[in-house]
Amino acid sequence: MVQYTRTAFDASFAALSDATRRGVLEQLGRADASITDLAGKFRMTLTGMKKHVGVLEQAGLVTTEKVGRVRTCRLGLRRLEEEAAWIERYRQLWEARFDELDQVVEELKRKEKADGRKKRE
Amino acid sequence: MVQYTRTAFDASFAALSDATRRGVLEQLGRADASITDLAGKFRMTLTGMKKHVGVLEQAGLVTTEKVGRVRTCRLGLRRLEEEAAWIERYRQLWEARFDELDQVVEELKRKEKADGRKKRE
DNA sequence: TAGATACTGAACCATATGGTTCAGTATACC
DNA sequence: GGTATACTGAACCATATGGTTCAGTATCTA
Numbered sequence: 218m219v220q221y222t223r224t225a226f227d228a229s230f231a232a233l234s235d236a237t238r239r240g241v242l243e244q245l246g247r248a249d250a251s252i253t254d255l256a257g258k259f260r261m262t263l264t265g266m267k268k269h270v271g272v273l274e275q276a277g278l279v280t281t282e283k284v285g286r287v288r289t290c291r292l293g294l295r296r297l298e299e300e301a302a303w304i305e306r307y308r309q310l311w312e313a314r315f316d317e318l319d320q321v322v323e324e325l326k327r328k329e330k331a332d333g334r335k336k337r338e
Numbered sequence: 339m340v341q342y343t344r345t346a347f348d349a350s351f352a353a354l355s356d357a358t359r360r361g362v363l364e365q366l367g368r369a370d371a372s373i374t375d376l377a378g379k380f381r382m383t384l385t386g387m388k389k390h391v392g393v394l395e396q397a398g399l400v401t402t403e404k405v406g407r408v409r410t411c412r413l414g415l416r417r418l419e420e421e422a423a424w425i426e427r428y429r430q431l432w433e434a435r436f437d438e439l440d441q442v443v444e445e446l447k448r449k450e451k452a453d454g455r456k457k458r459e
Numbered sequence: 460t461a462g463a464t465a466c467t468g469a470a471c472c473a474t475a476t477g478g479t480t481c482a483g484t485a486t487a488c489c
Numbered sequence: 490g491g492t493a494t495a496c497t498g499a500a501c502c503a504t505a506t507g508g509t510t511c512a513g514t515a516t517c518t519a
Contacts, residue, residue: 224357227355227356227357228355230351230352230354230355231351231352231355231475231476233351233424233425234348234349234351234352234355235348235476235477236345236348237477239424242428242431243428243431245435246428246431246432246434246435247431247435251495251496252495252496253494253495253496261477261478262478262479262480263495263496263497264478264479264480264496264497264498265477265478265479267496267497267498268476268477268478269477272476283495283496285485285486285487285495286484286485286486286487286494286495286496287486287494287495287496288495288496292432292435292436296428296429296432296433297425297428297429297432298429300425301422301425301426301429303354303360304354304418304421304422304425305422307363307364307367307417307418308417308418308419308422310363310364310367310368311367311413311417311418312417313367314366314367314368314413315413352505352506356506356507358507372465372466373465373466374464374465374466382507382508383508383509383510384465384466384467385466385467385468385508385509385510386507386508386509388466388467388468389506389507389508390507393506404465404466406465406515406516406517407464407465407466407514407515407516407517408464408465408466408516409465409466409467
């Protein structure tokens with residue numbers, strides 16, 4: 218993939234792009250869970266779930282701690298502040314852009330009407 | 339990858355996980371642009387940029403229209419409403435979860451103090 | 460009509476993703 | 490000590506990602 222700089226920002230959006238991982242986050246929002254718990258809940262092998270948790274951990278969305286033979290997963294420190302901010306900013310940009318386009322359309326309508334009048338003259 | 343259901347929701351988070359694509363969205367927020375414009379701005383081959391635009395288009399974040407030999411890209415209809423909503427909901431979950439943990443910590447502190455008193459008795 | 464411009468598609472490369480199985484290792488329990 | 494449980498790592502598979510080059514095709518423009 219030849220990705221040069223893979224920021225935590227990039228990583229968290231990537232982490233959120235999978236339904237299973239979003240589900241895991243929601244689950245951990247309710248209670249901490251072991252790999253076995255999560256694998257059971259999402260009907261997947263331990264190895265598979267371990268990978269998902271790894272992706273979430275890389276993104277800072279989850280932290281884990283192994284005590285005895287069980288690894289407990291809990292929500293990490295990253296609380297999607299920047300991500301929320303980016304999306305909000307984008308939404309404003311989007312609104313502004315479409316307002317602008319609306320104005321162009323209005324302008325065209327106005328001109329058309331004027332042309333119509335001219336033709337009829 | 340054996341992905342069964344790749345929703346537009348998944349796709350837009352995936353689309354946002356790349357800095358170049360986020361940049362393209364910001365750019366298109368300011369003005370429509372051709373593939374050549376974007377490729378120039380982000381120092382990339384036309385083919386490379388075409389692929390990024392394809393990903394954004396798949397996600398509904400961009401629409402394109404080819405007139406003559408130029409393909410013009412503009413912001414699509416998807417305005418990240420659901421995505422913003424998911425993140426907001428998560429942030430609330432996160433807050434609630436950490437408040438809960440704080441309470442547990444408080445509880446432990448309280449107990450410890452009580453134990454301390456007991457020992458001193 | 461010739462040449463420049465704009466895109467497009469196929470092929471290739473390296474790595475990531477989303478899974479699996481299989482073969483461990485470490486810990487808990489009887 | 491022996492067995493069950495919980496995780497882990499390696500290897501594998503198919504597809505996606507993020508690029509590239511190269512060889513077109515289509516459209517402007519002089």
